[in-house]
Amino acid sequence: MKVGIIGGTGGIGQGMALRLSQNHTVYIGSRKEEKAQAACEMCGYALKVLGLPFDLNPTTNQGVVDNSEIVVFSIPAENLERTIDSLTGLEGKIIVSLMNPMIRTDYFKYNPPEEGSAAIQLQKLLPDSKIVAAFNNIPAGKWQKLSEPLDYSVCVCSDHEDAKEKTMELVNSISELEAVNAGPLAVSPYIEAITPLVINIARFSKKRDVGVYFK
Amino acid sequence: MKVGIIGGTGGIGQGMALRLSQNHTVYIGSRKEEKAQAACEMCGYALKVLGLPFDLNPTTNQGVVDNSEIVVFSIPAENLERTIDSLTGLEGKIIVSLMNPMIRTDYFKYNPPEEGSAAIQLQKLLPDSKIVAAFNNIPAGKWQKLSEPLDYSVCVCSDHEDAKEKTMELVNSISELEAVNAGPLAVSPYIEAITPLVINIARFSKKRDVGVYFK
Helix, strand or coil: CEEEEECCCCCCHHHHHHHHHHCCCEEECCCHHHHHHHHHHHHHHHHHHCCCCCCEEEEEHHHHHHHCCCEEECCCHHHHHHHHHCCCCCCCEEEEEEEEEEEEECEECCCCCCCCCCCHHHHHCCCEEEEEEECCCCCHHHHHHCCCCCCCEEEEECCHHHHHHHHHHHHHHCCCCCEEEEEEHHHHHHHHHHHHHHHHHHHHCCCCCCCECCC | CEEEEEECCHHHHHHHHHHEEECCEEEEEEHHHHHHHHHHHHHHHHHHHCCCCCCEEEEEEHHHHHHCCEEEECHHHHHHHHHHHHCCCCCEEEEEEEEEEEEEEECCEECCCCCCHHHHHHHHCCCCHHHHECCCCCCCHHHHCCCCCCCCEEEEEEEHHHHHHHHHHHHHCCCCCEEEEEEEEHHHHHHHHHHHHHHHHHHHHCCCCCCCCEC
């Protein structure tokens, strides 16, 4: 598949690119193409020394939209509206949200917008796009660690069945991830809230990179 | 430990009694003591034919409070206030909430009270008790299936460290459950919301008895 990552130069974005570009055509997007270029060079070099194949392409965030069947939003939730305002051509696209709005107080607190979740907000901002929440709960530190398998469950929810199915197929193509169908987009708050929960668990239980597995 | 279960004659309550009474002194409570008596006879008989030891005692819900160090509230969230009004002597007790308020629409929807979660509501109703949220996400069908281990993670959160530690000890004494310290009671909404999430996963993914494991 042709998959593009908006905000692809962050830690999670680069980690996704490392994992996805072995099986898919990946576009790393950034507000500045030079940053995307630098990220692609780094990721490409790492994959090359590991002897792994890859198809990685630097571009702008708009370039991601223009070239990809699946557009992943890997940006801080607070940048969402500004980023969308800067883009055109999102209509009809599958858009994957892995955003988990949260704030840090004496613990990590889920801080959804009034719509209920970042994914629901995104669907309201883009009524003609197909929003899917997925990849929300994978520990950031594990994406880039190619020496270890990614063996978590990935909740996938959407109001668009075709988009959900395609995203589940994408999930299942990565390492040992297992996509689970969690139902309509309305359940996305429960999925997003798992991320502050596991960060709290890591902190209070003195663990690292806590992820979730359903069984 | 002396552990009592308010609402101990429901499926989850009886399942907990089956698991706990092998290592602890368990009081099964009900509004009507005859119902508790019948549940104890059933559970005791099952444990006897399996050749397992047990210490099971029928009583009223008030009897649970009077006899137990840890009082488990295993009742529907909507019965919470009425049940509390009928009891005395809860001050200073460790009270474990495994309640997950939810409603069924076209999916299972988390439906917390305005306080934020059932556990937070309970703490506000009982400011002199030590509320702990735990055991929220264990699939109901697995509690009673003694032929299978219970090998899930159990999120435990509370604002009372001593109560949290004692509850984690209780969790870790049951089958292969693993207690994880999730922090303060404020995270209880994220934990409670996992239950409608896993019920939705079971439904939309055509699975049964979906539980959660953190790794």
